[in-house]
Amino acid sequence: MEWYDRAEAYDILCGWDPRPERDFVLGASERYGVGPARRILEPFCGSGRLLRVMPGLAVGFDRNPHMVRYARGRGVRAFRADAARFAVREASFDAAFCLIDSFRYLLTEEAAIAHLRAVARALRPGGVYVLGFELTGDLDPLRSRDAWSGARAGTRVEGEVTCLGDRAARVETLRVRLLVRRGRDRERVEDFQPMRVYARADVVSLLAAEGSFGLAAAYSGYDLDRPVPFEDAAGSVALVLRAHPRGT
Ligand SMILES: C[S@@+](CC[C@H](N)C(=O)[O-])C[C@H]1O[C@@H](n2cnc3c(N)ncnc32)[C@H](O)[C@@H]1O
Known part of the structure; x- marks a missing residue:
């Protein structure tokens, strides 16, 4: 997924x-x-x-x-x-x-x-x-980390995107982590997205x-x-x- x-x-x-x-x-x-x-x-x-x-x-x-x-x-x-x-x-x-x-x-x-x-x-x-x-x-990939959150109608989503800095042939990988909370339910999602540099x-x-x-x-x-x-x-x-x- x-x-x-x-x-x-x-x-x-x-x-x-x-x-x-x-x-x-x-x-x-x-x-x-x-x-x-x-x-x-x-x-x-x-x-x-x-x-x-x-x-x-x-x-x-x-x-x-x-x-x-x-x-x-x-x-x-x-x-x-x-x-x-x-x-x-x-x-x-x-x-x-x-x-x-x-x-x-x-x-x-x-x-x-x-x-x-x-x-x-x-x-x-x-x-x-x-x-x-x-x-x-122009950026230092090792310091590329962003974290933020949003909420709507009882659901809160926390996200974190980190550049893993594994640049080969002008492709880097972003690791995306989500924490989705709804009431007592917690779901974690992790994904790795290659992107061109x-x-x-x-x-x-x-x-x-x-x-x-x-x-x-x-x-x-x-x-x-x-x-x-x-x-x-x-x-x-x-x-x-x-x-x-x-x-x-
Ligand atoms: C960061 S989201 C951006 C969505 C929207 N432009 C916005 O501003 O909220 C990136 C979107 O690109 C889509 N995507 C990635 N590669 C694609 C491709 N080759 N062709 C079409 N859509 C693609 C993903 O499915 C995802 O929905």
Whole structure:
């Protein structure tokens, strides 16, 4: 079992206010993309926590059937697909987004390129893909540990994510531990998730090899008025990628 099979526990643990992320995505489309977005795609949508605050605007997909079922059960549009080989109608979205590190689940350069190409095909020319992930190439893996919790309706979920630092061929493993408490019941979940490692130079060479996107702006938080030079970006970043007109 992977921890994403526990869609509700994920949704509780990641139950922080989603509006800053939503406003950032919508604002990035207005500022750097094709204007106010009316149709938005979320690859790796998980439980749909962000789709829920974009009613009527966004559709998502995820490879995990538990996540897709949970998202649909909460009233959003979601379908099941792998991010490295999905297809939607060409140029049918104004913007796309993928936050909190999910892009790094694509473990090879081929998979990352295939994903970016598929997103570019889905976007109208000039549309943006807001991609948030960890530039781990700049971090000390041995000190990468995060622990937090969430609670809802009598269920409390404690989570801990640790980078085990076993980087080989640009893949590191994150250990995820959950403690789910409901009344007297306790359940522990442990999972090991391989993720691709990116330093800034890896991002630059990926975008050059892929060719569909230009880097419009880089951020280290969700304040649209405070972009950072990409050369200074480190740690958790949100990149705004703009799809080139087709055939350029
Ligand atoms: C950290 S969650 C992010 C969910 C959501 N984007 C959010 O912000 O809450 C990562 C999600 O990526 C999904 N995932 C991992 N690899 C995938 C792939 N190759 N294709 C589609 N979904 C994938 C997992 O099933 C999981 O639901």
